[in-house]
Amino acid sequence: MGRSPKSTYDLVLLPGDGVGAEVMAEARVLVELVAADTGLAFSLDEIPCGGKFFLEHGSRDWPEGAEAKCSAADAILLGAVGWAGPDGSPVNLPDGKMAGWNAVVGNRVRLDLYANIRPVRCLPGTKHGLSGAFREVWSPDKVDMVIIRENTEGLYSGIGERSQDRATDLRVITRKASERVIRKAFELSRKRGKGAPADGKLRVTCIVKHNVLTGCRFFLDVFREVAKDFPEIDPDVAIVDSFAMFVLTQPERYDVCVTTNMFGDILTDLASVLQGGMGMAVGCNVGDDHAMFEPIHGSAPPLAGKDKANPMAMLLATGQAFGWLGDRFADARLVRAQTAIDAAVASIIERGQPLTGDLGGTAGSRAVAQAVRDDVHTRLTC
Ligand SMILES: NC(=O)c1ccc[n+]([C@@H]2O[C@H](COP(=O)([O-])OP(=O)(O)OC[C@H]3O[C@@H](n4cnc5c(N)ncnc54)[C@H](O)[C@@H]3O)[C@@H](O)[C@H]2O)c1
Known part of the structure; x- marks a missing residue:
């Protein structure tokens, strides 16, 4: 591709609903840690989206101008969208599509992210x-x-x-x-x-x-x-x-x-x-000029607000974003960050703790994410 490393990488973060927003909060701290440990610089633009946003704002499932910000980003991280209204039924846009459609399917189509690599x-x-x-x-x-x-x-x-x-x-x-x-x-x-x-x-x-x-x-x-x-x-x-x-x-x-x-x-x-x-599965939405990385899970409303969601898929997705950017901009620091994240998750799984309930553990989401970050920090600074 012939590109060279950038001084700052522009990332759009789309937290979404339920556990999507929770795991994205952990990913954001991971990005900040990677920046501090590697000298990489990221400009983070967090854009609210999804069912809750629609319930609060009434006409759109993300703010005006979000499309242009996603188009301009070097990469996008997505949590998950999907929420229920006061009557318990899914929140939909006036045209019947799920509220959050613009962030997920809309971005895939608009940015021509033609391959979903899992x-x-x-x-x-x-x-x-x-x-x-x-x-x-x-x-x-x-x-x-x-x-x-x-x-x-x-x-x-x-x-x-x-x-x-x-x-x-x-x-x-x-x-x-x-x-x-x-x-x-x-x-x-x-x-x-x-x-x-x-x-x-x-x-x-x-x-x-x-x-x-x-x-x-x-x-x-x-x-x-x-x-x-x-x-x-x-x-x-x-x-x-x-x-x-x-x-x-x-x-x-x-x-x-x-x-x-x-x-x-x-x-x-x-x-x-x-x-x-x-909680372990990653989806990489990749086109020729843009890419968006996400855990494949949804907003898991029954787990939301309980510190129970496994954050590993979101953290691995963040690693995939680093790897894709590293290849694209010939930036070895980003590839090293992905390697460290993959290795950190693998080492915790092999050790058997701390793990969330979906993997047979008893740890909370935040504790697992912290353990991953601690391990990444050690790998990037040793
Ligand atoms: N890309 C997306 O944003 C996306 C993808 C799928 C579903 N959704 C939406 O999410 C909402 C819920 O859908 P669903 O229940 O069919 O799917 P879901 O992925 O949210 O949950 C399915 C099952 O997986 C478990 N699970 C999901 N994420 C987990 C995690 N991080 N850790 C541990 N367990 C996890 C849940 O407890 C549940 O049992 C719906 O509104 C749906 O439209 C969004």
Whole structure:
């Protein structure tokens, strides 16, 4: 890309609702710590957004001018949006979209963040919570894949209609959007260079329902065309429903997977089980010129205000933002910060404490975030 390090990186923070705002507060302290420990400078612009903002302001789900600030940012960090009104039902915009839509889906479409990249790794020591009991179910050496989801169209095109007796949502699959996200998947498999845990083969798995859906047949045709440019990579095809079983029963088969928008939305929540749950899973919304990083979880209203949310996904997402910026601006300090954050989380998981309840621990959200920051500080200053 030929860029050089910047003196100040402009970050927009979108805390959102519920636990989104809580984990973002911890991420903000982490960013400040990284700045102090590395000499990096960040300009932080925190923009309120989501259901609570709409309830308080009545017409918009974020302030006037937020779109332009997001466009101008070097990177965006997003907590999570989604809140319920006084009657208990979700807060929606006048057009029926979820309040918070502009920060999440709006940014993805407006900034052309066409690839939603979701790493799925099981860190050594992870205890999987099943039916209230915690034990190591999946082996860390068998889970190391990335699922890439098309992020701008598909069933989330926003095109549809509703009459008294019928509703439709138009699933749009274009050559342009398919080709660039599929190419990104092959490039990532090549860049990772380690292949699937089962056999070490570079593999890109295209997840479709081509036996039924025209859009999936088209997506798969584009996949087969792009695959020709990557002869060293095994082009693999999985039908979405059986993939939902295999991703849990044979995760070692997968290196990089690519799929359409809604399939990817669902499958990555499912795959987060391999990682220890939603509190560990990161989503990187990446385009050619902009990027937005988030935990994949929502605002988790039942956990909000209780110091219970696992902050690790948000802190790992912050690390991903540093890594992306570091590559983009050839800034080794940022890459080092990401390495330190990844290592800090991995070391706490391996040690087994402090952990929040979703990972079988009893610690609070703030204590876990502080432990991550303490470890990052040690790594960056030793
Ligand atoms: N990108 C986003 O902003 C986004 C994504 C998904 C859902 N949402 C919104 O979030 C709201 C709640 O949705 P939901 O309940 O379906 O999904 P959710 O992700 O908020 O919660 C699902 C489950 O995961 C658990 N969980 C989530 N985050 C956690 C964390 N950090 N630590 C520990 N456990 C965690 C919750 O306790 C809950 O059991 C809705 O309004 C929804 O629209 C927003």
